[in-house]
Amino acid sequence: MRRVNLYHDKRAQWAVYVVFFGILAIIPLSMDDPFTMNQYSRYGVFAMLALSVSLVWGFGGILSLGQGIAFGMAAYGMGATMQMQYQDPVNDPIPSFMLTNELEVLPTIWEPFWHTHLGLILAIGIPVLFFVIFGILMFQARIAGAFVAIMTLAMLGAWYNMAYDMQPYTAGFNGISPPSAFVAFGVEVDPYSNLIYWVSLGVLCVLTLATKALLQTKFGTIVQAIRDDPERARFLGYNVAYYQIVLFALAGLIAALAGLVWVMITQFVSPTSLDIFFSITMVIWAAVGGRMSLFGAIFGAMFINAAQSYVGDEFQATWFIILGAVFIIVVRFAPKGLAGLFEYVFGFIPYRVRGTSGARGDAHSASE
Amino acid sequence: MAVILDLQDVTKAYDEYKVVDGFNFQVEEGELRCLLGPNGAGKTTTIDLITGRQKATSGTIMFKGRDITGQREDKIAKQGVGRKFQVPAVFKELTVRENFQVAFSKNTDPFHNMIRLGRRDGRERLRQVVEIVGLQERLEEQGGNLSHGETQWLEIGMVLTQNPQLLLMDEPTAGMTEQETQQTSEIFNRLKGEHTLVVVEHDMAFVREIADVITLMHLGKTLAEGPMEIVENDPKVREVYLGTEGITDAA
Numbered sequence: 001m002r003r004v005n006l007y008h009d010k011r012a013q014w015a016v017y018v019v020f021f022g023i024l025a026i027i028p029l030s031m032d033d034p035f036t037m038n039q040y041s042r043y044g045v046f047a048m049l050a051l052s053v054s055l056v057w058g059f060g061g062i063l064s065l066g067q068g069i070a071f072g073m074a075a076y077g078m079g080a081t082m083q084m085q086y087q088d089p090v091n092d093p094i095p096s097f098m099l100t101n102e103l104e105v106l107p108t109i110w111e112p113f114w115h116t117h118l119g120l121i122l123a124i125g126i127p128v129l130f131f132v133i134f135g136i137l138m139f140q141a142r143i144a145g146a147f148v149a150i151m152t153l154a155m156l157g158a159w160y161n162m163a164y165d166m167q168p169y170t171a172g173f174n175g176i177s178p179p180s181a182f183v184a185f186g187v188e189v190d191p192y193s194n195l196i197y198w199v200s201l202g203v204l205c206v207l208t209l210a211t212k213a214l215l216q217t218k219f220g221t222i223v224q225a226i227r228d229d230p231e232r233a234r235f236l237g238y239n240v241a242y243y244q245i246v247l248f249a250l251a252g253l254i255a256a257l258a259g260l261v262w263v264m265i266t267q268f269v270s271p272t273s274l275d276i277f278f279s280i281t282m283v284i285w286a287a288v289g290g291r292m293s294l295f296g297a298i299f300g301a302m303f304i305n306a307a308q309s310y311v312g313d314e315f316q317a318t319w320f321i322i323l324g325a326v327f328i329i330v331v332r333f334a335p336k337g338l339a340g341l342f343e344y345v346f347g348f349i350p351y352r353v354r355g356t357s358g359a360r361g362d363a364h365s366a367s368e
Numbered sequence: 369m370a371v372i373l374d375l376q377d378v379t380k381a382y383d384e385y386k387v388v389d390g391f392n393f394q395v396e397e398g399e400l401r402c403l404l405g406p407n408g409a410g411k412t413t414t415i416d417l418i419t420g421r422q423k424a425t426s427g428t429i430m431f432k433g434r435d436i437t438g439q440r441e442d443k444i445a446k447q448g449v450g451r452k453f454q455v456p457a458v459f460k461e462l463t464v465r466e467n468f469q470v471a472f473s474k475n476t477d478p479f480h481n482m483i484r485l486g487r488r489d490g491r492e493r494l495r496q497v498v499e500i501v502g503l504q505e506r507l508e509e510q511g512g513n514l515s516h517g518e519t520q521w522l523e524i525g526m527v528l529t530q531n532p533q534l535l536l537m538d539e540p541t542a543g544m545t546e547q548e549t550q551q552t553s554e555i556f557n558r559l560k561g562e563h564t565l566v567v568v569e570h571d572m573a574f575v576r577e578i579a580d581v582i583t584l585m586h587l588g589k590t591l592a593e594g595p596m597e598i599v600e601n602d603p604k605v606r607e608v609y610l611g612t613e614g615i616t617d618a619a
Contacts, residue, residue, distance in 0.1 A: 004508065218469065218489055219481040221462065225470040228459040228511075235419060235453075236530055237445035237473040246478045292461075 007346040010216065016295060017212065021205045025198070034192035039309065041191075041265045043302045044200035048207055048258035050285040050301035051294055055211055056251035057283065058291030059220070061227030062244060063145070066152030068279035069134075069159050070127040070252040072271075074259030076163065076170065077123025079269035080113040082178035089114065097176065101168040109169065116184070124256050131252030135245035142241070144230070153276065160274040175270025182264045191265050200261050204298070207254055212294055214250075223247050277320070284327045290339025300337060372397045372564050373418070373534055378427030380413055380588075387413045389588035390427070395534075400556065400565045402575050405585035406608070411568045412454060414585070415536050419451045420444045431534065446476065450532030454539050454568075456519045460512030464503055464522060467511050468494050471526035493529055500555060501525035517548035524555065528563075535559070537567045541574050553577040 006012055028037060049067060056062045083095050094106050113119040138151060163170045170176070182189045189196055214220055223243055226233045230240045263269050272278065282301075289300020308319055315322070334340055375393040379386055388410040395401050403411050416422040418429055420441040429437045436444050445451075459467050472490030475481065498504055501521045506514065514522060520540060527535055540556075541549045549571060556578045559565060569575050575582065575596070582599055584592045592602040599605060 214482060216485070217482050218484040219478055221466050222470055222478075222481060224462060225459040225467075228461050229457050232453070232457040232459065232526075233470065234441040235421075235445050235451045236471050236526065237442050238476050239440075239442045243478050 005343065005347050006349055007343045013212075013295070017209065020295070021201070021208075024201055025205075028194040028197055037194055037197040038192050038265060041197045041200035042262075043305050044197070044204045045258045045262045045265065046282075046285065046301040046305050047298040048204050048254055048261070049282040050289065050297040051204070051208055051211060052251040052254035052258070053282050053286040054289075054291050054294050054297035055215075055254065056248060058286065058293070058297065059215060059227065060223050060244065060247040060251070061144075061230075062248060062251075063149045063283070064152045064248070064251065065149050065276075065279050065283060066134075066156045067251065067255040067282055068274050068276075069152070069156050070131060070255035071259040071262070071279075072159060072163065072269075072274035073127040073130065074123045074256035075263050075269040075273045076176070077113075077119065077126065078182075078260045078263035079176040079178060080110060081116055081119030081123060082180070082182050082263065082267070083176055084110070084113040084119065085116060085183055086178055086180045087114075095171075095176070097171040097174070098168055103168045107169055120260070123260055124253065127256040127259075128249055128253050131249045132245060135248040136241075139241040139244040139248070153279075156274060156276055156279055160271050160276065163271040163274055171270075173271065175268055175272075177268045178263075181267065189264050191267055196265055200265065203257055203261050207257065208294055208298060211254070215294075219243075281323070284323055286337075288326060288330050288337050290337030290342075292336055293339035296337050296339030296342075299339075303338075370397050371395070372432055373566070374430040375414075375418070376428045376430070378414075378417060378429060379425045380410070380417055380422060381425045386425075386588050388417065388424075391585075391589060393583065393590070395564060395566060397533075397564055398561050400560045400567065400578055400580055402579040402582040403566055403568045403585060404570075404575065404582055405591070409585040410588040411585055412538055413588075415451065415538055415566075415568065418444075418536060419449060442476065445473075445530070445532075448533040449536065450527035450530045450534070451536045452523050452527050452538060452540060454542065456516070456523045458511040458514075458519055458522050458526065460510065462511055463508050464511060464514070465494070465507040467522060467526055468497065468529050471529035473530055490529065493531065497525045497528045500528060500558060502551075516543050517545065520544060520548075520552070521555075524552075528559075533564060535563050535565045537565060537569075539568055539570060541569065541571050549574055 027040065049071060052067050052070075053064070056064050056067070087093055087095060094103065098106070112122055134155065138148060143151065164172055166172070181191055187195075189199060215224075222233065222238060226238070226240050226243055234240050259273065262273070285301035285304050286297040287300070288304060289298065290296025304323070308316075311319070330337055336343065371394050373393070373395040375391055378388055378391045378393075380388040391410070391414060393414070403414070405411050413422065417424050418431075418436075420436070420439050420443070423438045427437070428435055431444070431447060431449060434447070436447065436449075459470060462470070469489055472493055474490070475484075498507070501524055503518065503521060503525065506518065511519070511522065520543075524537070524540060527537075541552050544552060553574055556565065556567070560578070560580075567575075567578065579596060581594060582596055583590055584599055584605060586608050591608060592599045592605050
């Protein structure tokens, strides 16, 4: 028998996830409010973004301020897909914003989005591919720490400007607002419905559990080792850059899926999805909730956004100041966020476990 | 016995200044070699060159008859070169057990490791290593919570878990108490023969305990090489350590 912190018990963690997502899944049954469902769906997307930050930063040690790049690219891909679902190949083949920008033929890069499946593949595939290439550029050169933050931020700024300036292709500042909801397999995903909420929650749930499972494999232990000491990992025979690129791309994949769901919910995509503040805010959600806990990060995103809605309009102007102050306090006094406080409190709860699961026969027989 | 590590005329220069200057160094299989020398002699740089952390300006480094000069760190490590750092480096947020799991690096492909459960990996090796370095009672402790001596042993244990043919140990007893040093020399004497070791060390009592042959470096070159008594009484060595009582005190 040895004493452990219940917080670190893997089975307890999985139980918490099951209960958490179980409760969230039945929320729509107890209320019939399409507006609230739309609002909650958005929180689901924010939680996905916090999850992606937690994975890449909390577990991988890569402070990416550019998760919005994958989010925004996927959002534009989804926006294009939904726009082309609305367009008619014969009578109305060109989106109206292109016509007002004096485009007479559909640009080649828009052509694939006639096909919904291809559109979705591109919406996810292109940002992931971009993260792979961007990751190779950064991590092969062994760029780390604040320099990664600066490079990802600069890259995000570049994409923002591109989306803003290429008006004939992106509708610039106004953004693309597909006139109809997304249709998949003949089902219309109404942005104001229980269905959209379950889609958002379902994607969040699958991504979270997959990430959780991934972190429990040896890969998960190795990326955390690389976070702690990349040099040590290198001399144990690991190609650190390779691991970082894979991890960065996986975090990009999560952020891209968030972007995809986002446009289903909002039916709108504009350069604000690539906004620098937005990407920094994602980092704050994860930091406040606890970047080294997937659950903490998700909870942080939901909690902060719910709080922002709750405080009402009069605080919206000062919201960033409040958030910034909270961020500074958390980083300074509770670097593991809310999850870290839980870990601390759970440390006082007497909880014993038999040295069975995995520990049996390792070394106890050899103890002096 | 066969030569496992062979440095031929290796030089590392920063502009005009040569930290390692035409250094020749051969280590035989199963040997425990101590690398001594005053500060700035180029000992750690030599270790850096062997493990690929720094690239040699000229010369060749052969390991098991293969040229490893200028290869990437992880590639050299995978061929069987393990390294312990001067400042002990362990994964502080991971448990001792997880530290060992990561060190069990038979397969380093990220996608392969996505389908492996860390806890099951290398259990037998973990048992063997823990038997050598201790830490049985500390397996669930976080790496960052260990005492200085325990951290050193953990890192030695991690390098052993890798099961390298050649172990490079940069000041393994730095900061250890006398008792801890004693325990460490017992560990090293057990490793001798099975593994080839190169140990950079300042603690002369420790060197006497473990070394077969010592190589004394000075200004990037070999000053003397041989058993302790011979090196100690070499007039060139006495010259370098002029004004002291010989290498024992100077080191």
